[in-house]
Amino acid sequence: MSEEIILDIKDLRTSFFTEDVEVKAVDGVSFKLPKGKTIGIVGESGSGKSITALSILRLLEHPGKIVGGEINFKDKDLTKASDREIRDIRGNEISMIFQEPMTSLNPVYTVGQQIRETLKVHQGLGKEQGTKKGVELLELVGIPSPKKRITQYPHELSGGMRQRVMIAMALACNPELLIADEPTTALDVTIQAQILEIINDLQDRFDMSVIMITHDMGVVAETCDYVAVMYGGKVVEYADVKTIFKEPKHPYTVGLLNSIPRHDVDVDELEPIRGNVPSPNDMPKGCRFAPRCPFATDLCYEELPSLDKVSDDNQVRCWIYSERWDGDPEVKVNGPERTS
Amino acid sequence: MAQKELLKVNHLKQYFPIKGGFFGRTVNHVKAVDDVSFEIYEGETLSVVGESGCGKSTTGRAILRLDDPTEGTIEFDGEDLLSLSKREMRNRRKDIQVIFQDPYASLNPRQTVAKILTEAMEIQNVVPKNKRRERAIELLETVGLNAEQIDRYPHEFSGGQRQRVGIARALAVEPKLIVCDEAVSALDVSVQAQVLNLLKKLQREFNLTFLFIAHDLGVVRHISDRVAVMYLGKVVEIADKKSLFENPQHPYTKALLSAIPTPDPENKKERIVLKGDVPSPIDPPTGCRFHTRCPFATDLCKQDIPELRNLDHMEEGHRAACHHIEKIVSGDMKPNY
Ligand SMILES: Nc1ncnc2c1ncn2[C@@H]1O[C@H](COP(=O)(O)OP(=O)(O)OP(=O)(O)O)[C@@H](O)[C@H]1O
Ligand SMILES: Nc1ncnc2c1ncn2[C@@H]1O[C@H](COP(=O)(O)OP(=O)(O)OP(=O)(O)O)[C@@H](O)[C@H]1O
Ligand code: SF4
Ligand code: SF4
Ligand SMILES: [Mg+2]
Ligand SMILES: [Mg+2]
Numbered sequence: 001m002s003e004e005i006i007l008d009i010k011d012l013r014t015s016f017f018t019e020d021v022e023v024k025a026v027d028g029v030s031f032k033l034p035k036g037k038t039i040g041i042v043g044e045s046g047s048g049k050s051i052t053a054l055s056i057l058r059l060l061e062h063p064g065k066i067v068g069g070e071i072n073f074k075d076k077d078l079t080k081a082s083d084r085e086i087r088d089i090r091g092n093e094i095s096m097i098f099q100e101p102m103t104s105l106n107p108v109y110t111v112g113q114q115i116r117e118t119l120k121v122h123q124g125l126g127k128e129q130g131t132k133k134g135v136e137l138l139e140l141v142g143i144p145s146p147k148k149r150i151t152q153y154p155h156e157l158s159g160g161m162r163q164r165v166m167i168a169m170a171l172a173c174n175p176e177l178l179i180a181d182e183p184t185t186a187l188d189v190t191i192q193a194q195i196l197e198i199i200n201d202l203q204d205r206f207d208m209s210v211i212m213i214t215h216d217m218g219v220v221a222e223t224c225d226y227v228a229v230m231y232g233g234k235v236v237e238y239a240d241v242k243t244i245f246k247e248p249k250h251p252y253t254v255g256l257l258n259s260i261p262r263h264d265v266d267v268d269e270l271e272p273i274r275g276n277v278p279s280p281n282d283m284p285k286g287c288r289f290a291p292r293c294p295f296a297t298d299l300c301y302e303e304l305p306s307l308d309k310v311s312d313d314n315q316v317r318c319w320i321y322s323e324r325w326d327g328d329p330e331v332k333v334n335g336p337e338r339t340s
Numbered sequence: 341m342a343q344k345e346l347l348k349v350n351h352l353k354q355y356f357p358i359k360g361g362f363f364g365r366t367v368n369h370v371k372a373v374d375d376v377s378f379e380i381y382e383g384e385t386l387s388v389v390g391e392s393g394c395g396k397s398t399t400g401r402a403i404l405r406l407d408d409p410t411e412g413t414i415e416f417d418g419e420d421l422l423s424l425s426k427r428e429m430r431n432r433r434k435d436i437q438v439i440f441q442d443p444y445a446s447l448n449p450r451q452t453v454a455k456i457l458t459e460a461m462e463i464q465n466v467v468p469k470n471k472r473r474e475r476a477i478e479l480l481e482t483v484g485l486n487a488e489q490i491d492r493y494p495h496e497f498s499g500g501q502r503q504r505v506g507i508a509r510a511l512a513v514e515p516k517l518i519v520c521d522e523a524v525s526a527l528d529v530s531v532q533a534q535v536l537n538l539l540k541k542l543q544r545e546f547n548l549t550f551l552f553i554a555h556d557l558g559v560v561r562h563i564s565d566r567v568a569v570m571y572l573g574k575v576v577e578i579a580d581k582k583s584l585f586e587n588p589q590h591p592y593t594k595a596l597l598s599a600i601p602t603p604d605p606e607n608k609k610e611r612i613v614l615k616g617d618v619p620s621p622i623d624p625p626t627g628c629r630f631h632t633r634c635p636f637a638t639d640l641c642k643q644d645i646p647e648l649r650n651l652d653h654m655e656e657g658h659r660a661a662c663h664h665i666e667k668i669v670s671g672d673m674k675p676n677y
Contacts, residue, residue, distance in 0.1 A: 044528040045499075144616070158617045159392070188391035188555065190614045193599035197613055215528065218601030222608060241605045259533035261562035263585060263600050269540075270562065272533030276498040 003034035006177060006209045007056075012069035012079075014048075014055045023280045025051040025064070027233035030307060033177075033226070038203065038210040040220040040241070042256070043230035044277050049213045050099065052230075053179045056211075057096055058086050073177070091122050095170035096179040097163075099186075104166060105154040111138075111165050112150035115172065122173045137168040141198050160191035167198065174206055181213045196223055217260055221245060229253050232288030233280060235307060236317045243313040247334070250316050251293045254333050287319065295320060297327040345415075346517060346549050347380040347403065352412035354398050358622065371621050372398040373409075374573035380517070385543065385550040387560040389596075390570035391618050396553045399570075400519045403551065404438055405429050416517070434464040437510035439503075441522035446506060447494040453480070453505055454490045460512040479508040483538060500531035507538065511546075521553045536563055557600055561585055566657075569593050572629040573621055575648065579658035589660035591668070591675075592630045612677075628663065635675035636664055 014026040026048040033039045041049045054060050056071055056078065071078040073094065078086065098104040106114060115137065116130035125133060131150065138146035141164040154162055163183060170178060180199065184192035200223060203210055212223055220227055220241065227244045229237040229252065237250040248254045255273035275292040278284060286303050290296040299319055307317040319325050320333065352373055360367035373395040380386045388396045402409045405421060414421045416436065424432060440446045447456060457476035461467045467475045477487045483504040494502055503523065510518050520539070524532045536559065542548060554560050560567060561581060568578040569590065577590040588594045595612040602609065614633045619625055628646050631637040640663050648659040653669060667673040 044530060160617055188618070189557075189599040190391065190595060191617065192601075193611055193613050196601070197611075216601065217529075217603040221603045221605040222601040245603065245605055255530060257603070259530045260603055261533070261536065261556075261558040262603065263557040263561045263597065264602055266561065266582075270533035270537055272537060273530035274534075276500060276531065277528070 003037075005032050006035040006074060007033040007211075008070075008072040009052075009056075010070040010072070012052065012055060012071060013067045014051050014060065015065060015067050017063045017065065021281055024233055024283070025280055026055060027283075028069070029228075029230070029233075029235050030069075031226075031228045031235060031238055033209055033211065035176075035209055036203070036207045037225040038212055038223055039226040039228060040224035041211060041213045041228050041230060042215060042217065042220055044215065046277055046280065047230040048233040048280075049230055050181055053096065053181050053211065053213055056179065057090055057094060059090075059096075091118065091175075092173045093175055094177045094179065095173070095175040097166050097170050097181065097183045099182045105162060107154055110151055110153055111157070115150070115165075115169055118169050118172050133172070134168075137172060138165070140171070140202070141165075141168045142194065143168075160187050160194065163187060163191075163195055164198070167195070171202060175208065177209045177211070178203075179211045179213070182215070183212075184219065185214070185216075192219075199223070217245075217257065229256070232278060232283055234288060234317060235315075236289065237315065238307070239314040247314070249310060249314055249321065249333060250289075250318050251295055251320075251333055252289050255292075287317075295327055295331055295333070297325075299324065299326050344382040345379045346382040346417060347551070348413075348415040349379070349399070349403070350377050350413045350415070352376045352399065352402055352414065353410045354395070354402055354407060355410045368622055371573050371624060373402065374621075374624075376412075376570075376573070376575050378568050378575060378578060380549055380551060381565075382516075382549055383543070383547045384565040385552050385563055387552040387554060387564040387567045388570060389554060389557060389560050389567060391555070391596075393618065393621065394570040395573045395621070396555075396570060397521055400438070400521050400551060400553050403517075404433075404436060404519060434466065434513045435516045436519065437513065437515040437517070438519045438521065439506050439510050439523040441525050447502065447509075449494055452491050452493055453485075453508075456494075456505065456509055457512050460509050464513040466513050475512070476508075479511055482511065482542070483508045484534070498531075500527050500534060503527060503535055504538070507535070507542070511542065514546075515548070517549045517551065519551045519553070522555070523552075524559060525554065525556065532559070539563065557585075557597065569596065572619065572624050574629060574661065576630065576662070577658075577660040578648065579660075580655060583655040583658045587654070587658075589654060589658070589665050589669070590630075590662050591634050591636055593660070595633075612675075628661075635677050636668055636673050638664070 010030050012026055012029040016023040016025055029052055043049055055066055066079050112131060112134055115134040119125040119130045119133055134150050135146045138149055143149050143161060143164055184195050214220060224241050226240050228235045231252050237253045248257055258271040261270055273292050284290050287300045287305055290300040305317050305319045307315050310316050310321045320331055353375055354373040355369040355371050357366040358368045376399060390396055401407045403414055454476055457479060458472040461472050477490060480487060480490060485504055524535050527535060552563055564581045566580055567584045568575050571592050577593045588597055595614050598612040616633050619632055625632050627643045628641040631641040646661040646663045648661045650659045651665055664673055
């Protein structure tokens with residue numbers, strides 16, 4: 001790749017320390033994000049997506065701590081940056097949209113007061129300039145009658161509008177990197193379509209890079225250039241979006257794609273992944289997916305595979321693609337064709 | 341399919357009063373469900389879809405008689421549920437069960453699974469006392485859990501397993517109809533697929549009828565025989581699954597289907613992006629309730645409420661409530677985005 005890499009995460013580890021057990025929420029995450037592109041982070045609930053995002057901005061709550069790895073943003077390793085440096089980067093160069101729009105807006109302040117505060121902290125704008133810029137921002141994210149809306153409180157807005165206000169605030173300082181954690185999960189599909197369109201459009205206009213955290217493979221297909229699939233605190237597959245959907249290699253990725261009921265194709269029976277996600281304080285010692293994997297061998301239970309390049313387009317963490325694979329040499333991971 | 345009508349909802353209305361002023365007088369109403377009619381045939385799955393607040397759960401709650409509807413009738417097996425006394429209804433509840441979205445909230449955290457299941461049997465008195473535990477074990481196995489898990493508490497299960505406990509409880513009284521209100525919405529897709537397959541299997545085995553309330557149209561396509569689309573308290577389209585997904589007639593249904601992101605990066609489709617938000621059901625738009633967002637709206641749409649109708653080019657049983665179906669199909673009317 002000759003593109004400029006804006007974010008390069010290497011072997012990130014984040015743990016929560018509770019009652020003398022270490023919960024390894026993020027356990028060796030690596031990926032690269034080229035400038036102006038979107039990477040999707042997908043995976044089941046509890047796989048460590050949000051904690052990865054919070055680690056980047058160093059917004060972890062108390063017993064959580066980064067215990068290893070690097071987060072290289074442009075030329076700086078954020079894990080080593082001072083608190084001051086991180087504060088300067090937050091909201092300026094990197095912004096985040098959180099999973100729950102209602103809890104991240106303050107109910108006792110108007111939309112305008114909150115936007116002005118952001119603009120004051122990050123750009124030193126006064127009240128009048130702040131209001132002017134605020135109205136512009138609301139307009140940018142497609143809120144009708146922004147002059148009226150800016151005087152209202154969060155509860156007076158619909159869920160879709162609140163999420164747009166969050167986006168407006170995140171964009172207030174033209175960030176180079178936007179982290180969107182499930183930005184549309186709480187919204188209806190017609191409103192989701194509006195929001196995704198806004199993010200796409202803004203990205204084109206400002207050459208912004210985006211991390212899109214979601215569990216919806218449809219959202220990934222429509223918005224992302226690259227995809228990191230997480231399972232049990234680890235990236236198990238990383239590839240460009242077409243490759244992930246066309247030639248998924250990791251058994252979990254294949255299982256995930258085969259479990260999605262589609263609105264555009266009829267399937268008689270879904271192929272679910274058996275079992276459940278292991279809890280992070282009870283992780284299998286070998287491959288995290290082994291207890292649910294139809295191909296697991298003794299080696300899988302014993303030793304953790306590494307994330308290796310298997311082709312130009314794909315990195316996979318699975319023994320099947322290594323020389324040490326001790327199962328069926330002809331194994332076919334990829335299920336039946338599911339496109340219409 | 342044997343076309344016996346198990347449930348028939350006629351002109352159902354559910355208006356919730358909004359209190360206000362000094363004396364707590366009713367100042368207005370939320371028209372959560374406003375003149376809804378449909379029927380469910382025995383052994384089929386009818387799904388109800390639509391955006392948040394359009395009245396899906398309220399419709400389900402009326403059938404379960406959790407709320408008292410403002411108007412209309414609900415016939416179950418030929419009997420009007422709304423005319424039953426509380427006591428008669430309790431007996432009927434054996435036939436109509438519900439599975440909710442949040443299995444955690446709907447299971448008593450202080451009861452073991454054994455207690456949860458035997459209590460359900462006790463209330464309806466469906467199984468003799470000394471057989472209840474045995475039956476509970478059978479039920480757990482039916483939903484894919486182990487007999488050993490019977491003395492555990494809800495918090496000792498994962499989300500998908502808890503949802504199975506909820507399903508086992510609904511099955512405990514051998515119901516005919518199960519209302520599934522967002523029953524799989526909170527689950528991860530890999531686990532959701534397990535529960536969906538389970539529901540389909542149980543339906544075949546016990547000839548169950550489902551009213552399936554959901555907002556995920558992928559799930560709906562997978563589980564349903566027929567689908568009703570609601571918008572702001574009204575059914576705007578109802579049809580066979582295939583007909584609805586492949587030949588939608590109502591402009592709202594078309595927009596809804598086009599807005600779903602498809603997990604296929606090489607096949608990006610044209611999206612109809614609707615303007616604006618869903619209006620409030622307190623003061624819904626006049627005429628066709630979709631006119632404020634509809635790309636085909638005319639003056640007629642602002643004045644007259646369209647009725648559900650079936651036209652020659654539509655399959656039997658496919659009905660949509662739009663004044664301009666003909667002109668939209670023929671291409672005489674162009675969308676105005
Ligand atoms: N404050 C905390 N204390 C202890 N463990 C935590 C804490 N916050 C998160 N975890 C654990 O870290 C793991 C990763 O959580 P994370 O929020 O990143 O999941 P996620 O992939 O974003 O899931 P979801 O899709 O549900 O949002 C989870 O197993 C969670 O239980
Ligand atoms: N008890 C109540 N009192 C007043 N309003 C109510 C009551 N229950 C529901 N409503 C209102 O009725 C409308 C329909 O609600 P309902 O819960 O049926 O929607 P829904 O289609 O199930 O939405 P969702 O997808 O968000 O679950 C909403 O505007 C809701 O706020
Ligand atoms: S390493 Fe083994 S258990 Fe893990 S995904 Fe590959 S085959 Fe399955
Ligand atoms: S009746 Fe009019 S406003 Fe309603 S859906 Fe049809 S064209 Fe649109
Ligand atoms: Mg999360
Ligand atoms: Mg509901």
